[in-house]
Amino acid sequence: MQRKKPWWQNAGLRIGIALVMLVLLGGAATGVVITQKAPQQPIEFPHNFHVGTGIPCAYCHSGAETGPVAGLPSIETCWGCHQQLRTNTPRLAKLAEYGSTNTPIPWVPVFIQPDFVHFNHRPHVAAGLECKTCHGDTAGQTVAEPIPGQNMGWCLDCHYKMAPENFTRLSDCATCHY
């Protein structure tokens, strides 16, 4: 005589659960992949090329040494050089379009903290940190690529390592959240 299987050994149920898990996991994996990829930019701006020609970061990101926000270059900054250069590649043609009409390029943010975090570039640059400590090898990248795991633990870890004597200040909620 065949014993009746308990409900949790029901094949249909198990397959159903497996399918649901698969969909959820797949969704999560897709989400993770999408957020870790460099977003689509209006123009694929080649950092490697420009930095390679010897333009300092501060020429385009002028706020990093003096203020909280590094800032992105205005179209005038690009056009100042590119007005005199060829426009016969697809990327440069797009740039010429923005430049000749003086419309700002709608860059998509790559490194971005939530609104409730107030990051400040100035003390970090003043403390002698290089851009690549936090932004990776931008100088070698075609488009700026995001770095995963830049969360609160990352900030605090480095603060503890670099300045343990100031850690009361550097771990104070009012330093970053207000």
Added chain:
Amino acid sequence: MSEKVEAKKWGMVVDLDLCTGCQACVTACAMENNIPYTGEDETAYGRGLHWIRIQRYWKGEYPEVSPTHQPVMCQQCGHAPCEPVCPVYASVHSEEEQINVQVYNRCVGTRYCANNCPYISRTFNWFDYPHPVPESYSLNPDVTVRRRGVMEKCTFCVQRIRHAVDTAQAEGREIEDGEVMTACQQACPTGAIIFGDLSKKESAVSQAARSQRSFRLLEELGTEPKVVYLKGGGNYGG
């Protein structure tokens, strides 16, 4: 009584003899700190959002009455009743600035802190108030735009403190007295609000706090408020 200025760091003096109750501080505070306008109806339900309120008292018998006003904001207690009751540690004491900070992203909205605040100086965000386009241009980028369901309160304009400290650091000097001005102080037409460092004996705020006229709200509770009120006899203009 007025001698024991044991409080460290940031403090405020409000001279009630100079206050006219004009509400300029309330407006300035709302502009600086992205406090939305809730409207008449919600305010009538007790859901108004403001980090300062002007308390009004009447002196004398009708018809010989005259009003007195008292702006009440978060007193930034040294020994704050709101802090120990928060179940998620969103209401914490800033060791650095010696103020009481509310970490909005940590807050889950139990409203326990507000219920335990003897000064009723915390307000709760009951709804999301939209900031449509022209209005959103007036938002202060240095202050988080809070979502619905978080508690908020006066921060002593900590964004201005951070900014001034950062500027001073960049220039390699100590922060000067009067360098940090809170929004309410800046807006006050009679100069009734003084802000500064209470730990420095010679700062304007310490000198004012040592006045004969000084008192603190509900001092007997032992909350060690950082806001000192001055009240002598008079009103503004007599």
